[in-house]
Amino acid sequence: MIVLKNISKKLQEKAVLYDISFHISPNENVGIIGLNGAGKTTLLNVMAGIIKPDSGFIRVGGVENVIEHKEVLRDVTYVSGIKTQLWTDIRIKDSFAHCIQMYRISKEDAMNRFKELDKVFEVHKFLQQLPRDLSLGERMRCELVYALLAKPKVLLIDEAMIGLDVSHKYKIMQYFSRLRKEKQMTIIYTSHNLQDVEKLCDRIILINHGRIIFDGSVDRIMKEFSPLYQMEIKIGECLPDLEDLPFERIRIDSDKISIIYDKQKIDTAQILKHLLEKCKLQDMHLYEPDLEGTIKKIYAREE
DSSP, X not given: OEEEEEEEEEETTEEEEEEEEEEEOTTOEEEEEOOTTSSHHHHHHHHHTSSOOSEEEEEETTBSXXXXXXXXHTTEEEEESSSOOSOTTSOHHHHHHHHHXXXXXXXXXXXXXXXXXXXXXXXXXXXXXXXXXXXXXXXHHHHHHHHHHTXXXXXXXXXXXXXXXXXXXXXXXXXXXXXXXXXXXXXXXXXXXXXXXXXXXXXXXXXXXXXXXXXXXXXXXXXXXXXXXXXXXXXXXXXXXXXXXXXXXXXXXXXXXXXXXXXXXXXXXXXXXXXXXHSOXXXXXXXXXXXXXXXXXXXXXXX
């Protein structure tokens, strides 16, 4: 679906992307993560055809120079938290009508798609309003509907969940999770909220100062950079023999045991099975490493 090879780009004489190469398969969900200024938005602009790279090769939907191929462009939509696609001086309803005409959507399909999307995004109440009269969260819901009306094969989302209240964000995240499971489109997603990325994406591309420093699944990044788990167990009178198990550290404090272990060496289920055979467990807490902490660790190492 998307192929980039050796892409580099300078903006205002400053190098923003260096030798970026990857491919994204159809219906794959990919999170692009990076600190401010890492090159995420520039990378999405290159994929959307808005910015031409200085060097390298890019193909989207089987063609190069996607901006020159209208049929392919109709399969690509882009939602940005910092740049609107809605017409600022006309009603939301008229912006949607423009989208329907531009993407050549039939009236019947447009009506059915809007009804389906409105159940999730609840934008019908804004149709007679101008974008500038909406709150940030309300406008972003309209931006997402505008992009999804076209039923794209590729959806680029750049920090588009900003300003959403908790209830609407939950519904929208559930909707995107369903799209992910049903594999209805290719989604490339950037966000500083790594919990969102973890929920929506199968794969992570981590960039730092315009270079890719990791490309792989969420499971792989956790295994490679944060393999240590912690288990705290409250036991009865007996004290199990744990000497032969490959733990990193063990701390015993009266009736509580704290275990630090590497999941690549021993699985949680193996530990619990061993403990249950030896004594009665009264309570247990498992602390897993999170994606945010893992990525902070990677950036600290890079710096």
